[in-house]
Amino acid sequence: MSAAFNGNADRVRSLIASGAAVNTKDSNGNTALMCAVHNGNVDSVNALIAAGADMRVTDNNGLTLLMGAAVSGKAGCVKALIDAGADVNANGPSGFTALMWAGNASCVRVLVHAHANVNASIDGYTALMSAARFGRADCVRALLAAHANVNARDCDDETAIYYGRAFPDIVTALEAVGGTNPMPRVGVHARDGKGMTSLMKAADAGDVDRINALVAKGADVNARGPNGQTVLELAKDHPDAVAALKAAGSKE
Numbered sequence: 001m002s003a004a005f006n007g008n009a010d011r012v013r014s015l016i017a018s019g020a021a022v023n024t025k026d027s028n029g030n031t032a033l034m035c036a037v038h039n040g041n042v043d044s045v046n047a048l049i050a051a052g053a054d055m056r057v058t059d060n061n062g063l064t065l066l067m068g069a070a071v072s073g074k075a076g077c078v079k080a081l082i083d084a085g086a087d088v089n090a091n092g093p094s095g096f097t098a099l100m101w102a103g104n105a106s107c108v109r110v111l112v113h114a115h116a117n118v119n120a121s122i123d124g125y126t127a128l129m130s131a132a133r134f135g136r137a138d139c140v141r142a143l144l145a146a147h148a149n150v151n152a153r154d155c156d157d158e159t160a161i162y163y164g165r166a167f168p169d170i171v172t173a174l175e176a177v178g179g180t181n182p183m184p185r186v187g188v189h190a191r192d193g194k195g196m197t198s199l200m201k202a203a204d205a206g207d208v209d210r211i212n213a214l215v216a217k218g219a220d221v222n223a224r225g226p227n228g229q230t231v232l233e234l235a236k237d238h239p240d241a242v243a244a245l246k247a248a249g250s251k252e
Contacts, residue, residue: 003032009043012036022053031057037065037081040074049084062093063101070098075106088116095122100130105138112146124154132164132174140170150179156192156201165207181210188219195226203231203245206238211245221250 003011025031033053036044058064066086069077088111089097099116102108128148131139151159161181164170191197199219202210232250235241
């Protein structure tokens, strides 16, 4: 197992030839194949798969080998696992696919080439939204090149631009292909599954432009959140948002 973790493919092959059990787990529940994927050593991955290593194992978070390779940006391992039959559209415990976990554009391109569904979603949340949210501009561009739906909406009625709003290069890339950050289609007083209105979410995020737009449409600036918080309390970490709300009549 240490040979797999350290990327010593020759040692891995030697141990396999000597009859080493390829599916033994260490004290943390890791197999040699999991270690090889984590290390990004494609030769070791291929040797272990050829020797019958179990590709169905998951880590302590329930992620498959393919998801683990994708999130760590190991494109070579992603391809090796796909070539060995890994399901590119399998869902993890949170519903995410490997494409939603992809840590770089190389992984995105390998997964897309293997027919990963670029518009798969969990409650409307897509790989493009995930890439935008975490500031992965290269992934955003790769997903757009694969025709990801730039204006898909999640269950909170948000688009990728909303999730990428903190990253100007991502916003620019999304807008260049027609991405927008429209007002929610639901009424301004409607609440999501967590009891939050659009104004509450904008306040919590410090999104002043969205706050002003919602106020102009009649959003209740003194509504209380699911735990009794005022809109101002939700905006407390964002001075500009607090100022905008107070100007609109929001009270403590």
